[in-house]
Amino acid sequence: MPVGKCERRREPRYRVGWSATLTCYSSDEEESVEAKVVEVSRNGARLQVHSLQAGPHHLVVGSESIRFTLKVDLPEAAFSAPVSIVWYSSGREKDTFEVGVMFLQRSEEHQAGMEKLLTDVALESRHVRC
Numbered sequence: 001m002p003v004g005k006c007e008r009r010r011e012p013r014y015r016v017g018w019s020a021t022l023t024c025y026s027s028d029e030e031e032s033v034e035a036k037v038v039e040v041s042r043n044g045a046r047l048q049v050h051s052l053q054a055g056p057h058h059l060v061v062g063s064e065s066i067r068f069t070l071k072v073d074l075p076e077a078a079f080s081a082p083v084s085i086v087w088y089s090s091g092r093e094k095d096t097f098e099v100g101v102m103f104l105q106r107s108e109e110h111q112a113g114m115e116k117l118l119t120d121v122a123l124e125s126r127h128v129r130c
Contacts, residue, residue, distance in 0.1 A: 013046075014039065016039065017038065018040075019072070020072045022047065022059075024066055031055030033050075035049045036048040042118060044083070045070065045100075046099070047098065048098055049096065049097050062085070063085065067082065069083065070101060076120065083104060
């Protein structure tokens with residue numbers, strides 16, 4: 001970590017490579033975009049996508065009229081949670097974008113599932129510091 005720069009996040013982040021689907025719900029429409037979860041924490045995730053659009057809908061930061069759900073199917077567990085888009089930028093890889101999402105409405109079931117996944121991930125990986 002560079003001198004003078006400290007980690008502001010409350011929860012550690014872990015590098016992962018999970019295939020996922022980000023689904024957009026608006027009025028009576030439902031559209032999805034394929035995503036890759038590249039970092040995850042108890043509070044949210046960083047996704048890699050090839051488009052900032054799900055059907056006719058743009059992935060909008062802080063949108064109140066469009067709802068999003070992130071779904072990840074892993075061999076050890078399936079994970080689905082409502083999310084809010086908090087930021088996006090051009091990706092580190094060519095023709096990709098990065099999207100930061102925050103998990104919403106964390107139920108006890110969601111928390112238990114996330115704890116198990118993060119425990120498994122923590123054993124396999126290292127914390128992301130920068």
